[in-house]
Each structure stands twice: as C-alpha cells, then as structure tokens.
Amino acid sequence: MFSLHKTLLGKSLLAGVIWMTLLGATGYATLSEQSARLESLRKAIELKPNDLKLESEYLNDFPSSYKSFTDVFYGQGDQFDELYSVYLQHMQLLDRLDKKFPKKVKAIWYGVAEGGPWDADALGELQQQLAQFGANNTREFAEDLANKPAKDRLKIIDFLNGGVENYDAYPEYATILKNFHSLGFSELYRQFKTAKEKRISNDKG
Numbered sequence: 296m297f298s299l300h301k302t303l304l305g306k307s308l309l310a311g312v313i314w315m316t317l318l319g320a321t322g323y324a325t326l327s328e329q330s331a332r333l334e335s336l337r338k339a340i341e342l343k344p345n346d347l348k349l350e351s352e353y354l355n356d357f358p359s360s361y362k363s364f365t366d367v368f369y370g371q372g373d374q375f376d377e378l379y380s381v382y383l384q385h386m387q388l389l390d391r392l393d394k395k396f397p398k399k400v401k402a403i404w405y406g407v408a409e410g411g412p413w414d415a416d417a418l419g420e421l422q423q424q425l426a427q428f429g430a431n432n433t434r435e436f437a438e439d440l441a442n443k444p445a446k447d448r449l450k451i452i453d454f455l456n457g458g459v460e461n462y463d464a465y466p467e468y469a470t471i472l473k474n475f476h477s478l479g480f481s482e483l484y485r486q487f488k489t490a491k492e493k494r495i496s497n498d499k500g
Contacts, residue, residue: 330367330377332356337381337388350392354399357389361410368417379416386420393424404428405439409447413457423465426455430467433474437483449486456490460498 326334336353343349358364368385370376378385393400404425413422429436440448455468462468468491475484 326377327366329356329358329363333358333367333385334378334381337385340388347395350395351399353388354392354396354403357385357403359403359406361407364407364417364421365411365414369414382417383420386417386424389421390424393428401428401439405443405451408454409443409450411454413454415458419458422455422457423467425451426465426467426471429455430470430474433471434478436471437475437478437480440483441480448483449490452483452486452490456487456494459491459494462491462495 333353333356336349336356340346340349340353358367365373367378368382369379389400389403404421407418407421408425413419440451443451459465459468472484472487472491475481475487
C-alpha cells in the first residue's frame with residue numbers, strides 16, 4: 296500500500312512541478328490555468344510515455360466542448376495564444392490515445408464537433424481524426440450519430456464537411472458514404488451526402 300501511494304504521489308508531483316515551471320517560464324506566464332495544466336500533463340507524458348494514469352488524467356482535462364477547445368488552442372477571441380503554438384503536439388497525442396481510451400477520445404471529438412463550425416489548425420486536425428474514425432469504424436460511427444439528437448447529429452455532419460476543398464484528396468469521405476449506404480443507414484447517407492453537396496455548391500458559388 297505504501298509503495299502504491301508513493302508511486303501515485305510521485306506522478307502527481309511530476310505533473311505539478313512541470314505545471315509550476317511552465318507558469319513561471321517566459322512565454323507561459325499568461326497561460327490560463329486550464330492551458331497550463333494540460334501542457335504540463337503533455338510534458339509529463341513525454342517524460343513518462345505509456346503511463347496510463349497520466350494519460351487518463353490528460354484526457355480528463357482535455358477540452359471537450361467547442362468553446363473550451365477554442366479557448367485553449369486558439370485563445371479567447373482568436374488571439375492565437377494559449378496553446379496555439381503547440382496544438383499539433385496535443386492533437387497528435389489525442390489521436391494516439393484513441394487506441395487506449397476510445398470512449399474518452401470519442402466523447403471529446405463529438406463534444407467539440409457538435410458545438411460549432413470547422414476552422415483550420417486544431418479544429419482541422421480534430422475533423423480529420425473524426426473522419427478517419429468514421430471511415431474505419433462506420434457502423435460504430437453511424438450508431439453513435441443515430442443515438443444523438445437530430446440537431447447535434449446534423450452539426451457533427453456539417454462540421455465534418457466544413458472546409459473540405461477537394462473531396463478526392465480525402466478518401467475517408469467517400470468511404471463513409473459508401474459504408475453508410477451498404478450498411479443500410481439510409482438517413483445518415485442522405486444527410487451526409489446533402490452536407491457534402493452543399494459544401495461543393497458553396498465553393499462553386
């Protein structure tokens with residue numbers, strides 16, 4: 296028992312020391328508490344890769360709504376501060392953790408996607424991860440969408456299609472549509488196809 300307590304305490308102290316270092320470092324002094332803590336956990340995971348407790352704690356702190364996500368990775372009012380400069384490292388870590396904590400990562404993807412429109416950078420990375428998941432796990436993706444309120448379901452579909460300039464360059468979208476059709480999810484097929492056609496039409500207009 297003493298050994299386990301000592302180990303857990305050591306992990307908390309590691310993240311805490313990194314957190315305080317970040318807060319005091321040049322360029323990090325203006326970080327919000329949430330951003331500083333998330334970055335400290337990412338740094339701790341770099342030092343202790345495959346530490347399940349740290350990884351789970353990181354996902355618990357990861358912003359899971361559109362507003363909190365944009366506040367952390369774009370800054371309030373799109374100031375491109377907070378964690379904008381390291382958004383790619385965080386998104387790559389999120390993608391990697393999907394293999395270990397799929398339910399937690401899915402909740403983040405959906406929570407952000409249903410909260411607002413697509414944008415470049417961090418939101419674009421999240422969009423691509425969700426599209427890849429939908430292509431590789433279309434039945435699960437379809438069942439997740441079907442269990443959501445219609446309004447949220449359509450927001451996620453619109454988010455996925457936002458900003459796509461050339462669908463031929465992203466085979467995930469064709470795979471999702473094909474699988475929706477072959478698996479019998481006709482309503483989702485129609486909604487996804489409509490969102491795609493609307494996106495193409497907006498580009499032409």
